[in-house]
Amino acid sequence: MGEEISDRLYDVMTQQQEEEFFIQSFEEFKFLNYYFQISSDWARGSREMVMVSIIIYHQITPEIEESITSIFRKFAEMMQSNKDIYTGFYINDIKNYDETEKEKIKKNEQLIKDEIRELYWGTIEETRKKLEEQKLTQLENDRYVFESLEEMSKELKIINEEIKSSDSNLKTNLIIKYSISNLKNIIKDLNEGFIEKMTIIDIEEENGLLASNDESEIEIQERKNELLKILKEEVSEEEEEEEKE
Structure with missing residues (x-):
């Protein structure tokens, strides 16, 4: 000492x-x-x-x-x-x-x-x-993000394919409506169950509690922040539309 x-x-x-x-x-x-x-x-x-x-x-x-x-x-x-x-x-x-x-x-x-x-x-x-528990929580949340991104990507792909192939009115296309509904639900789930958890982890990272020099984890963090920004914008737009209705 x-x-x-x-x-x-x-x-x-x-x-x-x-x-x-x-x-x-x-x-x-x-x-x-x-x-x-x-x-x-x-x-x-x-x-x-x-x-x-x-x-x-x-x-x-x-x-x-x-x-x-x-x-x-x-x-x-x-x-x-x-x-x-x-x-x-x-x-x-x-x-x-x-x-x-x-x-x-x-x-x-x-x-x-x-x-x-x-x-x-x-x-x-x-x-x-x-x-280790905190690290596992962080990894679990990151996995949740990527799984949600995959689901969103699938729905967007379906919408794009329908837009290209459909001869009917897009506004009445049930497949597109269903995919848009799924996208909204994914965004809603992420907003309700994920953003709060990620905010807590971000605070811990800023305080040096979960700091890491691993490049892959830095990339994950950057992608996570980008996703959060997009989600917050989407949710805000959704809330504004609901208020107008």
């Missing part, structure tokens, strides 16, 4: 906080902290103040924050349920205690280390899982 991080972490730890989860952000990183108390027969006031912190160097979503909070809370509950756990924090003063107490100190210091290790790996695993 660098000196700058150590100094900032010390500043955070020396602040008086209620039992809670809180975040302190800096330019290069952020601290995710959970502050709580445990009972102690050796501390003044019979309470030890404990704070567990994780340093993160990238943006995280509220869902990940919530998951990490849950992991921290379980860690605090474990600590609070062990009436002798406080002894593990006195390892540096172990020479001042008798043999029985020394054994308690060593045992609980190792227990604290093991639990912190579990906390660390649990946080990494939960963060990885949530990021």
Whole structure:
């Protein structure tokens, strides 16, 4: 741990906080902290103040924050349920205690280390899982876009073929009417079920939550933005026509 991080972490730890989860952000990183108390027969006031912190160097979503909070809370509950756990924090003063107490100190210091290790790996695993879920959501929505584009392309092809081959009045052509109706339904479904989801993902991408340097994903994003622009224009025109009617 660098000196700058150590100094900032010390500043955070020396602040008086209620039992809670809180975040302190800096330019290069952020601290995710959970502050709580445990009972102690050796501390003044019979309470030890404990704070567990994780340093993160990238943006995280509220869902990940919530998951990490849950992991921290379980860690605090474990600590609070062990009436002798406080002894593990006195390892540096172990020479001042008798043999029985020394054994308690060593045992609980190792227990604290093991639990912190579990906390660390649990946080990494939960963060990885949530990021994968977000990525899958993005891919699923992109797939939905392309499937909708294929359906729209089919309907447009049918309309073009009918225009070229039909000898009857195009306004009364049932095939064209049916295809236009299908196109409107596709646009409506995209507008109702997709634009809102894409807006959320776009915000996350702007904040660096789902950033990627993959060229194919950049191309997908550009095509998605173009489609959204077209859809919004189509929906606006459709709404104006409905209002006139």
